[in-house]
Amino acid sequence: MKSLILGTAAFALSAGLAFAQDVVRLGTEGAYPPYNFINDNGQVDGFERELGDELCIRAALNCVWVTNDWDSIIPNLVSGNYDVIIAGMSITDERKQVVDFAQEYTPPSVSAYVGLAEDADIEGGVVAAQTGTIQANHVVDTGATLLEFANPEDTIAAVRNGEADAALADKDFLAPYVAESDLIFVGEDVQLGGGIGAAFRKSDPELRDKFDAAIQSMKDDGTLNALIAKWLGAESPLF
Amino acid sequence: MFASCADPSTIEGLHWLACYLTSGKHMAFYASFGTVMLLLAITAPAALAFGFAGAMATRSRLWPVQWLGRGYTAMVRGVPDIIFFLFVPIALDQALEWVRHKTICPDWTEPVRRGSDFVVCAQAKLPLSTSPQWVHDTYGFALAVTAFAVVFGAFAANVLHGAMRAVPRAQIETAEAYGMTHGQAFWRILVPQMWIYALPGLSNLWMILIKATPLLFLLGVQDIVYWARELGGAKTSIYAYPHPDWRIYYFLGLLVFYLGLTKISEVVLGRLNARLSHGQATLAGEAQRKATA
Numbered sequence: 001m002k003s004l005i006l007g008t009a010a011f012a013l014s015a016g017l018a019f020a021q022d023v024v025r026l027g028t029e030g031a032y033p034p035y036n037f038i039n040d041n042g043q044v045d046g047f048e049r050e051l052g053d054e055l056c057i058r059a060a061l062n063c064v065w066v067t068n069d070w071d072s073i074i075p076n077l078v079s080g081n082y083d084v085i086i087a088g089m090s091i092t093d094e095r096k097q098v099v100d101f102a103q104e105y106t107p108p109s110v111s112a113y114v115g116l117a118e119d120a121d122i123e124g125g126v127v128a129a130q131t132g133t134i135q136a137n138h139v140v141d142t143g144a145t146l147l148e149f150a151n152p153e154d155t156i157a158a159v160r161n162g163e164a165d166a167a168l169a170d171k172d173f174l175a176p177y178v179a180e181s182d183l184i185f186v187g188e189d190v191q192l193g194g195g196i197g198a199a200f201r202k203s204d205p206e207l208r209d210k211f212d213a214a215i216q217s218m219k220d221d222g223t224l225n226a227l228i229a230k231w232l233g234a235e236s237p238l239f
Numbered sequence: 240m241f242a243s244c245a246d247p248s249t250i251e252g253l254h255w256l257a258c259y260l261t262s263g264k265h266m267a268f269y270a271s272f273g274t275v276m277l278l279l280a281i282t283a284p285a286a287l288a289f290g291f292a293g294a295m296a297t298r299s300r301l302w303p304v305q306w307l308g309r310g311y312t313a314m315v316r317g318v319p320d321i322i323f324f325l326f327v328p329i330a331l332d333q334a335l336e337w338v339r340h341k342t343i344c345p346d347w348t349e350p351v352r353r354g355s356d357f358v359v360c361a362q363a364k365l366p367l368s369t370s371p372q373w374v375h376d377t378y379g380f381a382l383a384v385t386a387f388a389v390v391f392g393a394f395a396a397n398v399l400h401g402a403m404r405a406v407p408r409a410q411i412e413t414a415e416a417y418g419m420t421h422g423q424a425f426w427r428i429l430v431p432q433m434w435i436y437a438l439p440g441l442s443n444l445w446m447i448l449i450k451a452t453p454l455l456f457l458l459g460v461q462d463i464v465y466w467a468r469e470l471g472g473a474k475t476s477i478y479a480y481p482h483p484d485w486r487i488y489y490f491l492g493l494l495v496f497y498l499g500l501t502k503i504s505e506v507v508l509g510r511l512n513a514r515l516s517h518g519q520a521t522l523a524g525e526a527q528r529k530a531t532a
Binding site for chain 2: 023025031033034037038039040041042043046064066068069072078079080083153156157160176177179180181201203
């Protein structure tokens with residue numbers, strides 16, 4: 001009798017676990033429009049919100065969104081506070097040593113400089129970029145003085161108040177600021193990174209494969225291109 | 240929020256501002272003031288309890304207990320607060336998960352530390368990844384409160400220890416002459432009288448605690464600083480309410496809030512001081528006696 005009760009309890013527990021694994025926590029920054037941002041209702045919104053929700057539907061997963069600061073976004077994935085990073089993160093070899101990426105969901109993105117004047121010195125001047133981004137690495141490589149900020153918004157503010165000569169970021173992120181204020185694009189666009197991808201713990205290949213398949217199906221039926229055109233603008237490269 | 244706010248791009252002026260200030264995001268901002276007050280309401284008594292335990296331990300005649308009390312105050316007081324605030328929640332979280340992991344999944348053969356990953360079995364995770372978001376928020380908040388209580392408890396322990404020593408020796412001698420035991424003299428004579436000596440130090444700590452609450456932001460709790468920065472940043476037309484960089488106004492608002500809070504605290508602490516001085520053999524107590532006489 002006792003073993004029967006135990007057996008039932010064990011079964012109930014394992015059934016609960018099977019259900020438990022279907023809840024997937026998606027981590028994002030929530031400060032990088034149009035990729036991800038907190039909208040006026042306090043909800044995560046943007047390109048990656050719509051993409052992530054669609055991927056979860058296709059992979060039959062029950063997903064919830066959580067936000068986390070950019071500079072601790074990888075450590076908190078690794079320690080299991082959430083299961084996926086979908087936060088405009090470019091796929092780089094350096095990051096691949098710590099996390100695994102599913103296939104990229106945007107083509108290799110174009111980065112651009114913004115400044116207040118045409119003649120802003122992007123080679124030898126002060127250039128602002130967000131900490132821990134491929135853009136920050138690039139600024140160091142060009143020989144300009146790097147001014148780092150924890151969130152992307154601050155890099156733009158630094159250009160406006162004259163602290164930096166220019167800021168380097170993804171062109172899709174900068175385009176709305178250029179369109180709606182006195183900032184202008186300066187110099188040539190630069191091609192950095194291998195596209196944006198979702199990151200997973202190395203110990204979690206099953207989840208990665210599910211997302212990989214879902215991204216492939218969105219590429220195949222053209223819905224991903226439609227999403228890119230909707231959120232990132234008509235000029236953004238498509239698959 | 241209101242029906243007339245359905246399309247913010249068509250309204251302007253005061254109406255726009257009214258809609259803007261009642262958006263869902265602003266409601267979260269207003270609610271976060273409650274988070275800060277809740278933190279203060281829980282941390283203050285918790286830190287006082289830590290402090291009292293620490294002070295009693297330091298006075299203990301058993302050397303291991305005394306050593307523990309001294310070690311606690313010396314260590315916390317000697318390490319920068321911010322390091323403790325970053326260290327305690329992570330260490331506590333990993334320690335709890337490790338203990339749960341060892342008890343819940345003893346058959347798990349893979350190591351917990353794998354390269355840079357700290358992986359415990361899914362059932363041992365704190366909180367469980369299946370838990371609703373409010374459980375995650377509460378857990379994070381509880382870790383933050385613990386960190387605050389540990390740090391401020393160490394300072395409170397030092398203040399209370401000093402206050403206990405400041406009570407005139409004659410009071411204890413009298414208690415002993417009446418035949419009270421050591422414990423009775425401590426609880427009936429020393430503790431009720433020590434508060435007046437502890438109050439200046441404790442009120443300082445309270446002020447510092449109020450001013451330390453923005454550190455919540457550092458611990459990932461969405462407090463008023465988080466929302467002020469989030470709301471104040473320049474918004475392009477992708478948002479329903481586009482506006483330029485307004486952070487200065489939001490931070491100005493926080494400044495007024497904190498000034499108001501500390502001002503109210505000063506008034507309340509002043510009254511408490513007057514009350515505790517009543518009948519004490521201190522200058523303030525003597526002044527009160529003369530005023531009424």
